[in-house]
Amino acid sequence: xxxxxxxxxxxxxxxxxxxxxxxxAQFFRYMEAAEHAFFRSxxxxxxxxxxxxxxxxxxxxxxxxxxxxxxxEDEFEVRVLVKAKGDKTLTCVHVFSKLADGGPVEVAxxxxxxxxxELNETxxxxxxxxxxxxxxxxxxxxxxxxxx
Numbered sequence: 001x002x003x004x005x006x007x008x009x010x011x012x013x014x015x016x017x018x019x020x021x022x023x024x025a026q027f028f029r030y031m032e033a034a035e036h037a038f039f040r041s042x043x044x045x046x047x048x049x050x051x052x053x054x055x056x057x058x059x060x061x062x063x064x065x066x067x068x069x070x071x072x073e074d075e076f077e078v079r080v081l082v083k084a085k086g087d088k089t090l091t092c093v094h095v096f097s098k099l100a101d102g103g104p105v106e107v108a109x110x111x112x113x114x115x116x117x118e119l120n121e122t123x124x125x126x127x128x129x130x131x132x133x134x135x136x137x138x139x140x141x142x143x144x145x146x147x148x
Contacts, residue, residue: 003142005038005080008099011070021069028062031094031110034078038092042138047119050132054121057114060089064110068098075099076107081142083111088128090114090139093147 009030017023035057039046046057070076076098084091091113097104116135117126130136 001138001140002038002042003082003140004146005034005041006077007034007037007080008075008077011072011074011076013072016072021071024064024066027064027066027096027108027110030078030096031062031064031112034080034094035092035112035114038080042135044135044138050134053129053132054119055129055132056117056119056126057090058117058126059112060115061091061111061113064094064108066108068105068107070096070098070107077104081146082139083141083147085131085136085139085141087130088116090116090131 011022015022015026036046048055076096079095079097081093081095082090083093091111094110094112095106096108096110097106115128116131118129119126
Protein backbone atom coordinates (compact mmCIF):
# COMPACT_ATOMS: atom_id res chain seq x y z
CA UNK A 1 0.00 0.00 0.00
CA UNK A 2 1.21 3.53 -0.77
CA UNK A 3 0.91 6.58 1.44
CA UNK A 4 3.40 8.92 -0.25
CA UNK A 5 5.16 9.73 -3.48
CA UNK A 6 7.89 12.16 -4.55
CA UNK A 7 8.74 13.76 -7.88
CA UNK A 8 11.65 16.09 -8.67
CA UNK A 9 11.61 18.77 -11.35
CA UNK A 10 13.15 22.06 -12.42
CA UNK A 11 11.38 25.42 -12.83
CA UNK A 12 10.83 26.26 -16.50
CA UNK A 13 11.07 29.86 -17.73
CA UNK A 14 7.41 29.81 -18.86
CA UNK A 15 6.33 29.06 -15.27
CA UNK A 16 7.68 32.34 -13.93
CA UNK A 17 6.13 35.79 -13.77
CA UNK A 18 7.60 39.22 -14.53
CA UNK A 19 9.40 39.18 -11.18
CA UNK A 20 11.20 35.99 -12.18
CA UNK A 21 9.48 33.79 -9.62
CA UNK A 22 7.05 30.93 -10.09
CA UNK A 23 3.53 32.32 -10.44
CA UNK A 24 1.33 31.24 -7.53
CA ALA A 25 -1.16 29.42 -9.79
CA GLN A 26 1.63 27.21 -11.15
CA PHE A 27 1.80 25.40 -7.80
CA PHE A 28 -1.67 23.99 -8.49
CA ARG A 29 -0.40 22.62 -11.82
CA TYR A 30 2.56 21.08 -10.01
CA MET A 31 0.19 19.47 -7.50
CA GLU A 32 -1.93 18.02 -10.29
CA ALA A 33 1.11 16.67 -12.16
CA ALA A 34 2.47 15.06 -8.97
CA GLU A 35 -0.96 13.57 -8.21
CA HIS A 36 -1.13 12.05 -11.71
CA ALA A 37 2.40 10.64 -11.30
CA PHE A 38 1.38 9.17 -7.91
CA PHE A 39 -1.59 7.40 -9.50
CA ARG A 40 0.62 6.14 -12.38
CA SER A 41 3.17 4.80 -9.86
CA UNK A 42 0.38 2.55 -8.57
CA UNK A 43 -0.57 1.39 -12.08
CA UNK A 44 -3.64 3.64 -12.03
CA UNK A 45 -4.90 6.75 -13.81
CA UNK A 46 -7.03 9.70 -12.73
CA UNK A 47 -9.34 8.89 -15.64
CA UNK A 48 -9.90 5.18 -16.13
CA UNK A 49 -12.41 2.39 -16.39
CA UNK A 50 -12.40 0.31 -13.23
CA UNK A 51 -14.66 -2.70 -12.83
CA UNK A 52 -16.67 -1.53 -15.85
CA UNK A 53 -17.20 2.01 -14.50
CA UNK A 54 -15.49 5.11 -15.92
CA UNK A 55 -14.18 7.13 -12.98
CA UNK A 56 -12.46 10.44 -12.42
CA UNK A 57 -11.23 12.41 -9.43
CA UNK A 58 -12.65 15.95 -9.45
CA UNK A 59 -11.36 18.31 -6.79
CA UNK A 60 -13.72 19.47 -4.07
CA UNK A 61 -11.11 21.55 -2.24
CA UNK A 62 -7.74 23.06 -3.15
CA UNK A 63 -5.39 25.31 -1.17
CA UNK A 64 -1.73 26.29 -1.06
CA UNK A 65 0.33 28.26 1.47
CA UNK A 66 3.58 29.87 0.32
CA UNK A 67 6.73 30.34 2.41
CA UNK A 68 9.44 31.28 -0.10
CA UNK A 69 9.74 31.76 -3.86
CA UNK A 70 10.95 29.34 -6.50
CA UNK A 71 12.85 30.88 -9.41
CA UNK A 72 13.77 29.92 -12.95
CA GLU A 73 15.94 26.78 -13.03
CA ASP A 74 15.52 26.03 -9.31
CA GLU A 75 15.35 22.29 -8.75
CA PHE A 76 12.60 21.22 -6.37
CA GLU A 77 10.65 18.22 -5.23
CA VAL A 78 6.97 17.73 -4.62
CA ARG A 79 6.14 15.15 -1.96
CA VAL A 80 2.59 13.84 -2.09
CA LEU A 81 1.37 12.57 1.27
CA VAL A 82 -2.03 10.91 1.68
CA LYS A 83 -3.55 12.76 4.62
CA ALA A 84 -6.93 11.03 4.73
CA LYS A 85 -8.92 8.43 2.86
CA GLY A 86 -12.69 8.27 3.20
CA ASP A 87 -15.21 6.01 1.52
CA LYS A 88 -15.38 8.38 -1.47
CA THR A 89 -12.56 10.89 -0.93
CA LEU A 90 -8.80 11.27 -0.80
CA THR A 91 -7.05 14.25 0.77
CA CYS A 92 -3.41 14.73 -0.16
CA VAL A 93 -0.84 17.20 1.14
CA HIS A 94 1.78 18.40 -1.34
CA VAL A 95 5.05 19.59 0.21
CA PHE A 96 7.24 21.68 -2.11
CA SER A 97 10.93 21.79 -1.22
CA LYS A 98 13.70 23.64 -3.03
CA LEU A 99 16.71 21.39 -3.41
CA ALA A 100 19.64 23.49 -2.27
CA ASP A 101 23.21 22.78 -1.18
CA GLY A 102 22.21 22.87 2.48
CA GLY A 103 19.43 20.31 1.96
CA PRO A 104 15.78 20.61 1.01
CA VAL A 105 14.04 23.81 2.12
CA GLU A 106 10.24 23.83 2.22
CA VAL A 107 8.84 26.65 0.09
CA ALA A 108 5.12 25.82 -0.05
CA UNK A 109 2.51 23.36 1.15
CA UNK A 110 -0.73 22.61 -0.64
CA UNK A 111 -3.71 20.37 -0.07
CA UNK A 112 -6.18 18.79 -2.48
CA UNK A 113 -9.30 16.85 -1.65
CA UNK A 114 -10.51 14.60 -4.46
CA UNK A 115 -13.77 12.73 -4.74
CA UNK A 116 -14.12 9.49 -6.65
CA UNK A 117 -16.80 10.04 -9.27
CA GLU A 118 -18.50 7.90 -11.88
CA LEU A 119 -18.49 9.65 -15.24
CA ASN A 120 -21.59 9.09 -17.37
CA GLU A 121 -20.26 9.14 -20.93
CA THR A 122 -23.74 9.63 -22.41
CA UNK A 123 -24.89 12.79 -20.63
CA UNK A 124 -21.47 13.86 -19.24
CA UNK A 125 -22.70 13.96 -15.64
CA UNK A 126 -20.78 12.80 -12.57
CA UNK A 127 -21.87 11.25 -9.31
CA UNK A 128 -19.82 10.43 -6.25
CA UNK A 129 -19.16 6.74 -5.69
CA UNK A 130 -17.22 4.66 -3.21
CA UNK A 131 -13.57 4.26 -4.09
CA UNK A 132 -13.37 0.94 -5.97
CA UNK A 133 -11.74 -1.87 -3.99
CA UNK A 134 -9.02 -2.29 -6.63
CA UNK A 135 -7.90 1.30 -5.88
CA UNK A 136 -8.80 1.43 -2.19
CA UNK A 137 -6.46 -1.43 -1.32
CA UNK A 138 -3.48 0.38 -2.92
CA UNK A 139 -3.66 3.65 -0.96
CA UNK A 140 -3.44 4.36 2.75
CA UNK A 141 -2.99 7.49 4.88
CA UNK A 142 0.59 8.41 5.82
CA UNK A 143 1.58 8.39 9.50
CA UNK A 144 1.40 11.73 11.32
CA UNK A 145 5.18 12.12 11.50
CA UNK A 146 5.39 12.20 7.69
CA UNK A 147 3.76 15.67 7.71
CA UNK A 148 6.39 17.28 9.98
